Each structure stands twice: as structure tokens, then as C-alpha cells.
Amino acid sequence: MPDGGTLPLVRLSALKRHFDVSPPWLVRALEGKPRQIVQAVDGIDIEIAKGETFSLVGESGCGKSTVARLVVGLYPPTAGKIEFDGNDMSQSRGRAEMAALRRRMQMIFQDPFASLNPRWRVFDIVAEPIRAFGLAKDAADLEQRVGDLLRQVRLTPADGRKFPHEFSGGQRQRISIARALASQPEFLVCDEPTSALDVSVQAQILNLMMDLQRRFGLTYLFISHNLAVVFHISTRVGVMYLGRLVEVAPTDTLFRRPKHPYTRMLLDTIPDLDMTGRQRAPVAGEVPSPIDPPTGCAFHPRCPFANERCSRERPKPVESEGGTVACHAIEEGRLPVEERSYAVRG
């Protein structure tokens, strides 16, 4: 939790994003079908403090990537507010002012094979944000900056003359990081930056990102479905389910004393080498369709602790051990806290 005194760098309040996936109106009219709306993000509140790494985890289709895209402005929100350093991002402002805000946040994408323009040389790819924001004084300064950026991600300035296809996945992801750092941002949104990479390369990229964070005081919003990666890099973790946040907690607390039944279910999927012999509940069922989410708590059809209230009333997030949990069973004290061993080994 960000301490009360300082303003969070990023604050999302009651953020919603719905997508209209209806068939064309002619088809709808002929078949008498209603509009179909996917509630990809359905009202989430997050505060991210300066210098921390906030991770969002959840199964595919839970809306975590949509949050990432909302934050950097690739989608406009349907409802709710995104504040960056106290500035409401939905307010219309002048070009220069908007550019000044955009410069301070950048994004690292999932697929290093799609995120670099195949027709551009690496130098131009990395130089693009510098040129777009007019950060370099002259050509020599630009060359200097791009060279420095490439060195920071452990490539050489000579690599700038090559094309993206001449690099491996890990190297491309480092080019992608160099491009994201080019505008000297404070806040980086990382959308599954390691999930397209080999395990050995994943660690390398994560360590590089943590190293850069220490050096430049970066703040990360880290999106992942890989709990091991999240445990490694995060200060706080938010667990998403069907467009809603079910639990937010500091990393250690979340992995050692998970509260929400969904968090427990996710943690049970991590193989553990200690062979404690503890009974695990396998992840049962599938994520329901976000077009027609269950009433009440979205998790209740899969939840072993659900009762009648859960299917009727949507749980509100309540404070718990430095985080929040949205669960009736926890709120009513029906579900005792369980200790897990995962964090101890980390």
C-alpha cells in the first residue's frame, strides 16, 4: 500500500472497459439478438506508488492486458478515471502537454517478434521515441543516446545497424526495453514481457528489468500469468478474475497467506518441490464468459466456499493485512487463513 503521505504515481479508480462484440446490426435485426458487450475490465481500483512493481495476475481472458492498454492510452476507458501523477488522463489537453505526459510512460510488449517493425533498423526503432519527443539536440546527440540505451540493455551500439530479424527473442525483447527507456520514462507498463521467451532468457530479462528499476527509479505495472515470475519481481500483486480485482496484497503476504479462494486456487497450481503432501484443490471448471458474467461474486460458480449470498451480492473489497480482499467468506470469517510455504523458499 502506498504510504498515506505521498501521492501514488498512478491511480485507477472504478476503471471500466467494455467491448461491443455484437454482430452487425442487420444480422442482429434479422435474428432478433441483443447487443453483446464484453466486460473486459469491470470496475477496478489500483494505486501504484513511485518506485514499486505492481503485478496483475490472472488466467487468460481476465482483462489484465486490457488494463495495461487502458493505462497507456491505447484504449479509452468506458468509465472511471486514470490519473498519472495527479493528472487525469481522460482530460483533453494540448498536444505539447499530452506529449509531455506520454513521454513519462512507456510500454513493453509481449511478443518480441511483433513489437519491432521488421523493416526498420534497430537504431531507428530505438531512436523513434527520442525523435518523436524531440529529446536529442542533434544527430551526434541522438547517436550517443541510442548507443547508451543499447549498452544499457547489454547490446552494442553496432547492433543498431542490424534489422530485428537478426536477433534472438531475448535480444529483441532487450531492444524493446531500450526503446521503452528511450524517452526517459518514469513508469513502464510491461504486458507479459517474458511469456514469449525461453525460461533461461526469462530470468535474464527480469534481472535486467530489476537492475534498470534500481538504477533509474522506475515504477512498473507488470502483467503476467506466471506466478513464479510475479513472485520474483513484484512488490505488490493484484489478482484479477473476470475483469475484477479479487485480491491485492504485498507479494510476501499474498504468497504466504493468500486469502481469496481464487488466489489459493492459483497458488495451488504452482508445483512445489518440497512435496509437503498437502492436499491441493485442482483448478476446477473454466472462466465463465465475460459477455455474461455470473451474478454476485464472479467466482462463485467455481468456488468451493460459495453460499447463497455469494451468488446474489457482489463482494466489496475490504482491508486485510495491508491489502484488500473482495470475498464474502473472508468478510464473514467463514474461511480461515491458511499458511503456504511458497514464499519461504523464495
Place this chain on the structure above:
Amino acid sequence: MAATEAVSGWLRRAADSDVWWSFKRSPLTVSAAIVSFLIVAAAFLSPILAPHTPFDPATLSLLDGLKPPVLVGEGGEWRFPLGTDEQGRDVLSSIMYGTRLSLLVGFASVVVAMVLGIGLGLVSGYVGGTLDAIIMRVADVQLTFPAILVALLIDGVVRGLISVQRHDEIAIYVIVGAIGLSFWVQYARTVRGSVLVEKNKEYVQAARVIGLAPVLIMLRHVLPNVMGPVLVIATINLGLAVITEATLSFLGVGLPSTQPSLGTLIRLGNEVLQSGEWWITVFPGVTLALLVLAVNLLGDWLRDALNPKLR
């Protein structure tokens, strides 16, 4: 220094590329390339290479009229290897000058169609929504008419608007515009399709995160990545455009006889075909067929060479 280095590097890469390899391996393509090159070279060097200037009345003599080709028939002269028409114009020179005009019209109308089609396709695909629907419905409607009909229509409208003399002066521009306007749909649809794929790729999103203007994203990021299929269509369309121009000229609505293209030459020769002077129409016809065949073969090869699924 750096420039020559860049050029030699580019040549080395080109010689090493899959495209060059598939070119070398196909004798048909190599012959098509040689034929196209020879025709294009002969056409554009016609002021230097052609034995006569067929459109300069001062050099013409009616006494030279209707001479047959040298190797057939009586009265052929080496001055006129492919014979002459009834006004004593050398058929070979006419063909060279005519091919030049045909190619010019072909290239120019392909460029017009390309610029129009690429522009509308980019906007249609990138912006989407209502604008996309309008552009694509216009394209659909135009596709239901044969290109030649559209070109005839445009040419007819222009003829109705301006005087005959004025029309002869600007005939070439009208014909380029008419053919260009009748071929843009294919480019627009291809480009739109590719743009729909490319615009959701992460490199385009990365550019949007920076806040680059949509026009710049389209031109710098999307366009270079959709040019492959466009070049293939352009090559194949070059042949089609030359044929369309020839058809229009043959029908008498294309280039005037003072400025004859291959199509005009075929029409003029066709008028005297019945009286036995076959060479006036056959040689331009053969040239046209060879040119279009060669260009189409090149286009087919390019389509296959650039299609990763066929490698």
C-alpha cells in the same frame, strides 16, 4: 565512399536473397525478363534507335507507301524492314514509338491507380468505421463494372465536356486517368486487408503509445509492411493497363492517330487488312502480345517468389 559501400552491400544481399535465387532457377522468368527489357529499351530509346521518325511529315514520301516487309513479298526494301503503311511510314519505327507511348500510359496509369488505391486502402483499413464502409462499398460497386467499361465511361464524359481539338491534346492524360481510376479497387482492397492485419501488431501499438500522429504511423510503419503484395499487383496490372489502353485505342476512343500507340496502330492496320496489307496490323499486334505476356510472366513469378507459402 559510404554510399558505394551501401550499394555494394545491398547488391550482395540481393544476390544472396531467395528472390534472386528463384529468379535464376526459372528459365521462363529469365526469358520473360529479357524480352521485357529488350522491348522497354527499344521503346524508350526509339528517338535514337528507330530508323525513321514516322510522325515527321517532312521525312515521309507517299512513294514509299505500302511496301511489304523485306523477307516476304515483292518490293520490300531494307530501309523498311517491316514494311510501311499507306502513307509511307516505317512500321518498325511506328511500333517503337507506339510501344513507348503504350508503356508510358501503362506505367502512368498504374502509378495513378496505385497512389489512389494505396491511399484509400490505408485510410479505409486504419480508420475503419463509417469511412471504411463508404470506401469499400464504392469499390464493390465499381468492381461490378468491367474496367474497360469504366474507362470508356470516363473517356466519354471528358469528350462530352471539351472540344475535339482540345481533346486530342490532352488525350493521353484522359486515358491515363481513366485507366488509373478503373484499376484502383484491387490496390485498395489488398492494402486494406494487410492494414487490418498490421495495425493490430504490437509495433504499431508501440508507435501509438509514443503518441505519433495516425498519418505518420500509416506512412512510416504500416505502408512499408504492406508494399509486397502491392508490387505484385502493380506488375500484373502493368500488362492489363497496356492491354486496356490498346483496347481503347483500337476502339477509337484512346490516343489519336497523330500520336499512335500500339492499339492505334493495330486499328489503323486493321482498316487495310482486307486488302492484303497484313503487316501493318500484325507486327504491332505481335509486339503487344509479347510485351503483355512477358510482363505477366514476370508478375506471376514475383507473386510466387514473394509468397512464403509457396517456397
